[in-house]
Amino acid sequence: MHWLARQVLRLAVVLLCVTLLTYLIVNILPGDVAIVILGSLATPQDIAGLRADLGLDRPMLVRYFDWLGSALSGDLGRSYRNGEPVAQAIADRLPVSLQLMVMAQIIALGIAVPAALLSVRRPGGLFDRMSASAAFGFLATPNFMLGIVLIYLFSVTLDLLPATGFTPMSESLWGNFESMILPSLTLGLIEWTVLMRVLRSDLLTTLKEDFILLARAKGLPPWRVLLLHALRPSSFTLITVLGLNIGGLIGGAVIVEQIFALPGVGRLLLGGIFNRDLILVQGTVSFIAAGFVLINFLVDMLYAVLDPRVRYVRFRS
Amino acid sequence: MSASAAEPTVGVRRRRHLSWALALPLGWVLLVAILAITADWLGLPDPAAQELIQRRKPPSTEYLLGTDNLGRDMLSRIIYGARTSLIVGICAPFLGFLIGGAIGISAGYFRGKIDLLAVGFIDVLLAFPALVLALTFTAYLGQSLFNVTLALGILSIPAAARVSRANTLAWANRDFVLAARTIGASNWRILTREILPNVLPAMFAFWLVAISVIIVAEGALSFLGLGIPAPQPSWGGMIADGREALDVAPHTALIPAAVMFLTVLSLNFLGDMVRNLVDPRRSAL
Numbered sequence: 001m002h003w004l005a006r007q008v009l010r011l012a013v014v015l016l017c018v019t020l021l022t023y024l025i026v027n028i029l030p031g032d033v034a035i036v037i038l039g040s041l042a043t044p045q046d047i048a049g050l051r052a053d054l055g056l057d058r059p060m061l062v063r064y065f066d067w068l069g070s071a072l073s074g075d076l077g078r079s080y081r082n083g084e085p086v087a088q089a090i091a092d093r094l095p096v097s098l099q100l101m102v103m104a105q106i107i108a109l110g111i112a113v114p115a116a117l118l119s120v121r122r123p124g125g126l127f128d129r130m131s132a133s134a135a136f137g138f139l140a141t142p143n144f145m146l147g148i149v150l151i152y153l154f155s156v157t158l159d160l161l162p163a164t165g166f167t168p169m170s171e172s173l174w175g176n177f178e179s180m181i182l183p184s185l186t187l188g189l190i191e192w193t194v195l196m197r198v199l200r201s202d203l204l205t206t207l208k209e210d211f212i213l214l215a216r217a218k219g220l221p222p223w224r225v226l227l228l229h230a231l232r233p234s235s236f237t238l239i240t241v242l243g244l245n246i247g248g249l250i251g252g253a254v255i256v257e258q259i260f261a262l263p264g265v266g267r268l269l270l271g272g273i274f275n276r277d278l279i280l281v282q283g284t285v286s287f288i289a290a291g292f293v294l295i296n297f298l299v300d301m302l303y304a305v306l307d308p309r310v311r312y313v314r315f316r317s
Numbered sequence: 318m319s320a321s322a323a324e325p326t327v328g329v330r331r332r333r334h335l336s337w338a339l340a341l342p343l344g345w346v347l348l349v350a351i352l353a354i355t356a357d358w359l360g361l362p363d364p365a366a367q368e369l370i371q372r373r374k375p376p377s378t379e380y381l382l383g384t385d386n387l388g389r390d391m392l393s394r395i396i397y398g399a400r401t402s403l404i405v406g407i408c409a410p411f412l413g414f415l416i417g418g419a420i421g422i423s424a425g426y427f428r429g430k431i432d433l434l435a436v437g438f439i440d441v442l443l444a445f446p447a448l449v450l451a452l453t454f455t456a457y458l459g460q461s462l463f464n465v466t467l468a469l470g471i472l473s474i475p476a477a478a479r480v481s482r483a484n485t486l487a488w489a490n491r492d493f494v495l496a497a498r499t500i501g502a503s504n505w506r507i508l509t510r511e512i513l514p515n516v517l518p519a520m521f522a523f524w525l526v527a528i529s530v531i532i533v534a535e536g537a538l539s540f541l542g543l544g545i546p547a548p549q550p551s552w553g554g555m556i557a558d559g560r561e562a563l564d565v566a567p568h569t570a571l572i573p574a575a576v577m578f579l580t581v582l583s584l585n586f587l588g589d590m591v592r593n594l595v596d597p598r599r600s601a602l
Binding site: 013014015025137141144247248250251258273274281285 | 456567
C-alpha cells in the first residue's frame with residue numbers, strides 16, 4: 001500500500017497549498033473589511049480600533065497558522081459581519097447544495113445512460129445523430145442562460161413551478177421537490193452531454209470485444225447484451241468524468257443557487273464576497289476547495305479499486 | 318520538422334463534405350467580430366444612454382432588438398457587449414497560453430524538479446473549482462475589464478500548461494530532437510526551433526476552444542454582478558438584468574441569451590473542426 005501513503009501525503013500537501021493560496025488571495029488583495037463594516041465616513045481611529053478587535057493588525061502568516069490550527073479542529077472563525085460561526089453557517093447551507101448536486105447528477109445520469117445505450121444500438125443512426133446534436137447544443141448553453149430559459153418556460157409561460165425560492169424538506173416534501181426541480185434540471189441538462197459522449201464512446205469500444213460476440217452468438221437479445229454485458233465494463237471513464245465534473249458542478253451550483261435564490265453554500269460565498277467578509281470567504285472557499293480535492297481523491301481511489309492496473313500506471317507517473 | 322504531412326488530406330476531404338457546417342458558424346462568428354470591431358462607426362445609439370419612457374419596448378423598426386429595463390437600446394448593447402466578450406475571450410486565454418505554455422513546455426522538456434514543481438502548481442490551481450477561484454480573484458482585485466481578463470487568464474494557465482506539457486513530452490524524445498542535441502544545439506535553440514513549432518498547433522486549437530469557455534465564464538461573472546462593472550454592456554450582465562422583467566419583457570433576457578448561445582455554439586463547432594485537423598486521433602471518436 002505504498003502508493004496509498006504517497007497519495008495521502010500528496011493530498012495533504014495540496015490541501016495545505018490550497019488553504020494558503022486562498023488566504024493569500026483573500027488577504028493580499030485590496031478591500032478592507034473594517035471600512036466596509038464602519039462605512040466610508042469612519043475615522044481612522046475607529047478603523048484602527050476595529051482592525052485590532054478583529055485581529056487584522058497582526059502579521060498575515062501568523063493569522064494564517066492561527067486560522068489553520070482552529071480550522072483543523074473544526075472552527076473556521078466567526079463572520080466579521082454578524083458574528084455567526086462560519087462552520088455553522090456552512091453546515092446549515094450544505095444540505096441544500098448537496099441535494100442540488102445529487103439531484104442534478106441523477107437527472108444527468110438518467111438522461112445520459114439511456115441515451116448512450118440507445119445511440120450505440122445503431123451508431124450513426126437517427127437516434128445517435130439526434131442525441132449527438134442535442135448534446136452539442138446543450139454543451140453550448142451556459143448554465144445561467146439555461147436557468148433563465150427554464151424559468152421562462154416553466155414558471156412564466158406554463159406557470160407550473162415556482163420561479164425562485166426554497167421550501168425546506170421539513171416543511172413540505174413536495175414543496176421541497178418543486179423548488180429544487182428547476183435548479184437541478186439547469187445543472188443536469190448540461191452535465192448529461194459529457195457523460196453521454198464518454199459512455200457512448202466506451203460502449204462502442206466494449207462492443208467490439210470477444211465476450212460481446214460470444215454473448216450475441218449465444219442468441220441473447222440485444223438489450224440484454226447491452227445492459228448486462230457491455231454497460232459495466234464501459235463505465236470506468238464515466239466514473240472518472242463524474243469526479244472531474246464535480247468542479248464544474250460546484251461552480252454551476254453557485255450560479256444556480258443565485259438564480260433560484262436557494263440558501264446553499266454558493267450563495268453564502270457570494271454574500272461573503274459582496275460584503276467583503278474575509279473570514280467567511282476564506283472559510284467557504286477553503287471548504288469548497290478541500291471538498292473538491294477530497295472527492296477527486298476518492299474517485300481516484302475508487303478507480304484504483306475497480307481497476308487494479310491503475311495503481312501501477314496512474315500513480316507512478 | 319512538422320509531422321502534419323498526412324493531415325491536410327483529412328482536412329480537405331472534410332471541408333468539401335461539411336461546407337455548410339463550416340460556413341454557418343464561421344459566418345456568425347465573423348459577423349459578431351466585425352460588428353464588435355466597427356461598433357463605433359455604425360451610428361449606434363449610446364449603449365449606456367437611458368430613456369426611461371421607452372423602457373422594455375419590444376423589437377420594432379425604431380429599436381431593432383427592443384429596449385431594456387432602463388430604456389437602453391438592446392442592439393447597441395448587444396454589439397458593444399460582443400466587444401467585451403471578444404476582448405476577454407481572446408486576451409484571457411492568450412495570457413494563459415503564454416504563461417501556461419512556458420510552464421508546460423519547460424516542464425515537459427526539462428522534466429525532473431522543474432516538472433514536479435510545475436505539476437504541483439497546476440494541481441493546486443486545479444484544486445479550486447474554476448468559477449469559485451475566478452469569483453474570489455475579481456471580487457478582491459476589483460471589477461474592471463482588465464481585472465476580469467487577468468483573473469480568467471490566470472484560470473486558463475493550468476489547462477494551457479497541461480496541453481503544452483503533454484505535447485512537449487510527446488515530441489521531446491523524437492529523433493530530430495536527439496539529432497539537434499547531437500550537433501550541439503543549446504536547450505534554448507531546441508525549445509524554440511524544434512519543440513515549439515510542433516507544440517503550437519495543439520496550443521492554437523486549445524486557444525480556440527478556450528475562447529468559448531472564457532466567453533461563458535465572463536458571462537457567468539457578469540451575471541453574478543462580479544464581472545464587467547455596470548454601465549458597460551456585457552451579455553452576461555444583460556441576461557441578469559433581463560431576468561427581473563422575465564414576465565413582462567422576456568426579450569430583454571432572451572435576446573442576449575440567444576446571441577450568446579449562437580456565438581458559443583459556433584465557436585465550439587469551429588474549435589472541434591480545428592481540433593480534428595490538429596489531432597487526427599480525436600476525429601475518430
